[in-house]
Amino acid sequence: MKNQNDCVLDVKDLKVEFDTYGGTVKAVRGVSYRVRRGKTLGVVGESGCGKSVTVQAILQLIPMPPGRITSGSALLNDKEMIGMSAKEINTIRGREVGVIFQDPMSSLNPTMKIGHQIAETVKVHQGASDDEAMQKAVFLLEKTKIPEAAKRAKQYPFEFSGGMLQRAIIAMSMACDPLLLVADEPTTALDVTIQAQTLEVMHDLQKNHGMSIILITHDLGVIAKMANDVAVMYAGQVIEAGPVDDIFYRSAHPYTLGLRYAMPTNIEGGHRKLMPIDGSPPDLFKPPQGCGYYARCPFAMHVCEKHIPDEFTISGEHFARCWLQHPTAPKVEGKLDLFQVGHTETV
Amino acid sequence: MNTIIETKDLKKYFQIGKNRVVHATDGLSVTISDNEIVGLVGESGSGKSTFGKAVVGLHDKTSGEVWYKGELTPAKFTPADYKKYSTEMQMIFQDPYSSLNPRMTVLEIIGEGLHLQGGFSKADIKERVADWLRRVGLQPDHMSRYCHEFSGGQRQRIGIARALVLEPKFVVCDEPISALDVSVQAQVVNLLGEFRDTLGISLLFIAHDLSMVRYVSDRIIVMYLGALVEIGQADDVFFHPKHPYTRLLIASNPEADPEYERKHAHVPIKGEIPSPINIPPGCRFAGRCPDVMEKCHTVTPELIMMNDSHGAACLLYD
Numbered sequence: 001m002k003n004q005n006d007c008v009l010d011v012k013d014l015k016v017e018f019d020t021y022g023g024t025v026k027a028v029r030g031v032s033y034r035v036r037r038g039k040t041l042g043v044v045g046e047s048g049c050g051k052s053v054t055v056q057a058i059l060q061l062i063p064m065p066p067g068r069i070t071s072g073s074a075l076l077n078d079k080e081m082i083g084m085s086a087k088e089i090n091t092i093r094g095r096e097v098g099v100i101f102q103d104p105m106s107s108l109n110p111t112m113k114i115g116h117q118i119a120e121t122v123k124v125h126q127g128a129s130d131d132e133a134m135q136k137a138v139f140l141l142e143k144t145k146i147p148e149a150a151k152r153a154k155q156y157p158f159e160f161s162g163g164m165l166q167r168a169i170i171a172m173s174m175a176c177d178p179l180l181l182v183a184d185e186p187t188t189a190l191d192v193t194i195q196a197q198t199l200e201v202m203h204d205l206q207k208n209h210g211m212s213i214i215l216i217t218h219d220l221g222v223i224a225k226m227a228n229d230v231a232v233m234y235a236g237q238v239i240e241a242g243p244v245d246d247i248f249y250r251s252a253h254p255y256t257l258g259l260r261y262a263m264p265t266n267i268e269g270g271h272r273k274l275m276p277i278d279g280s281p282p283d284l285f286k287p288p289q290g291c292g293y294y295a296r297c298p299f300a301m302h303v304c305e306k307h308i309p310d311e312f313t314i315s316g317e318h319f320a321r322c323w324l325q326h327p328t329a330p331k332v333e334g335k336l337d338l339f340q341v342g343h344t345e346t347v
Numbered sequence: 348m349n350t351i352i353e354t355k356d357l358k359k360y361f362q363i364g365k366n367r368v369v370h371a372t373d374g375l376s377v378t379i380s381d382n383e384i385v386g387l388v389g390e391s392g393s394g395k396s397t398f399g400k401a402v403v404g405l406h407d408k409t410s411g412e413v414w415y416k417g418e419l420t421p422a423k424f425t426p427a428d429y430k431k432y433s434t435e436m437q438m439i440f441q442d443p444y445s446s447l448n449p450r451m452t453v454l455e456i457i458g459e460g461l462h463l464q465g466g467f468s469k470a471d472i473k474e475r476v477a478d479w480l481r482r483v484g485l486q487p488d489h490m491s492r493y494c495h496e497f498s499g500g501q502r503q504r505i506g507i508a509r510a511l512v513l514e515p516k517f518v519v520c521d522e523p524i525s526a527l528d529v530s531v532q533a534q535v536v537n538l539l540g541e542f543r544d545t546l547g548i549s550l551l552f553i554a555h556d557l558s559m560v561r562y563v564s565d566r567i568i569v570m571y572l573g574a575l576v577e578i579g580q581a582d583d584v585f586f587h588p589k590h591p592y593t594r595l596l597i598a599s600n601p602e603a604d605p606e607y608e609r610k611h612a613h614v615p616i617k618g619e620i621p622s623p624i625n626i627p628p629g630c631r632f633a634g635r636c637p638d639v640m641e642k643c644h645t646v647t648p649e650l651i652m653m654n655d656s657h658g659a660a661c662l663l664y665d
Contacts, residue, residue, distance in 0.1 A: 046528045047499075161619055191390040191555060196599035196615035218529060221558075221601030225608040244605045262533040263603055264562035268586045274562065276533035280498055 008180050008212045009035040014072030016057045019065060023285045027053045029236035040213040042227030046281055050236040051216050055182050060089050095125045098173025102185035104165035108157045114168050115153025121175040140171035144201050163194035167201055174205055184216045199226060232256050235282050235292030242318030252320035255293050299324055351517050351549050352379040357411035359401045370623045371397040373573035384543055384550045386564030388557060390620045394573040395553045399519040403436045437510035441522035443502035447494040453505055454490040460513045479508040500531035519551045536563055557600040561585045569593045572631040573623055579657030589659035592632045638663060
């Protein structure tokens with residue numbers, strides 16, 4: 001990531017707030033991450049941690065007001081996206097950045113044929129004629145492995161199953177060969193078998209087109225399967241980020257570790273008791289003064305209550321926002337290391 | 348070990364229109380022992396929830412029998428049957444948002460069962476609700492609140508307290524954790540495990556998160572298109588699956604282990620679960636099966652036992 005040209009999207013210190021009747025919610029509190037060219041960045045975190053809001057704010061998919069970007073920048077290929085006019089952002093959404101949302105049923109128009117909905121994107125962004133656009137739509141459906149694409153293109157969304165709809169949406173988001181694909185919980189509503197199919201389609205498209213992907217999910221299994229880099233978010237901040245192996249095998253933040261302790265590992269005969277993370281995330285109406293994880297952290301220290309931790313580099317691109325990584329902090333590595341990994345056994 | 352629940356060829360069909368019948372649960376014979384957790388997995392539309400609901404009497408049975416502690420339960424529950432069996436069998440639902448009445452306080456929600464059973468004074472009910480709130484990790488003073496004041500995990504605890512307040516012996520948990528965050532899933536799963544140990548209840552744990560099902564269950568049942576395809580001890584089914592469907596299902600389950608995922612690039616299962624309206628003859632999985640044989644399209648496979656607990660309904664083992 002050192003090479004600037006290698007970076008497709010560079011988000012720096014983004015802050016997003018929402019005005020509500022109950023006060024101002026500080027949903028995103030200084031998020032920075034980078035997406036490398038042709039690679040997948042996985043963004044994980046609990047509901048309400050700001051993982052979706054971050055990308056929606058960048059793409060101006062959040063109504064403003066009540067939403068508000070208070071600071072930060074997002075460079076897409078060195079072009080500033082924050083503060084773009086509606087006209088400018090329209091040339092980027094759908095063309096340079098494709099988006100896939102969680103619920104495939106509600107992201108399509110139920111009264112329009114699937115083929116037409118895909119063709120619309122092609123017509124708007126590439127100025128194609130009706131026939132050309134329709135051909136392209138069928139071609140895209142074929143590429144996302146929808147059987148009998150020509151026939152399917154003439155059907156309505158209700159005639160598709162959930163997994164096929166999600167693939168149709170992937171086809172639509174790929175219509176203009178985007179630089180970046182934003183997939184916001186693309187498989188959460190799907191069965192594991194259909195999830196595997198969908199992820200494979202995304203993987204193949206990435207291999208053939210070289211686009212970058214931001215994959216937002218709460219499933220560490222999906223992250224392990226798809227991501228090259230990972231950003232772990234908590235309470236509106238990235239609390240740990242780095243290459244996927246560093247995050248899984250050398251977790252440096254107690255929250256990342258806690259997430260993995262809370263999940264079963266599949267080791268035959270092994271039966272480790274799951275360790276839930278007690279409590280719940282902080283109220284972002286009044287975000288904590290110090291570390292967001294302070295109240296739930298088993299290793300919390302005095303300093304954590306009052307001061308937001310700096311980003312401590314662990315190695316290379318791997319960093320964690322945790323005071324435990326400070327040179328003068330007490331050593332808890334023995335405890336952090338309890339977790340056995342890399343021994344997953346299944347068929 | 349005593350058998351608490353035994354189903355014999357349990358079927359539940361839904362009539363939709365004149366000649367169209369949904370074969371949701373199509374002949375399941377299963378036993379569940381005292382103090383046992385049985386996991387039930389399968390894709391959406393495989394009939395897992397229908398089976399669970401038919402067992403506790405929330406669906407009328409089309410045919411087949413459900414025996415509870417050696418006693419045949421009625422095919423169609425009357426209000427008196429519900430009253431009788433509600434202290435024996437209960438259910439925890441998937442969605443902690445829509446399964447709790449937003450206009451009732453926590454006291455009313457949890458206490459409703461006691462109230463309907465009769466024989467409890469108001470003070471009694473309050474005391475028991477307070478006790479159960481404590482046991483599921485909430486505060487007794489939460490009882491005067493409404494459920495919108497709680498998070499998803501807390502609501503699911505309220506749902507658990509509601510199911511367990513009548514001290515049933517058998518509880519169907521229909522996807523109790525799929526609407527929850529990972530950190531909270533472990534809280535709920537541990538809670539259920541604890542109650543199994545302390546109260547000696549049996550659970551039918553319906554879920555689609557295979558790792559979690561393996562973690563919670565003693566035995567696993569795999570369903571496909573309304574039929575049982577494999578049954579066995581949790582580790583046998585998970586690590587040594589016999590049926591091609593189970594194998595593919597488990598291989599589709601992403602592991603939170605990047606190295607493992609890189610080494611096991613696998614081919615995902617083809618196609619989708621067919622409609623349960625027109626069930627094809629022969630094996631239901633034949634259309635998607637990588638090991639399909641000629642006879643699979645005509646012969647319906649019977650459950651073949653590999654050892655005394657592990658069996659698969661597949662002609663490969665015929």
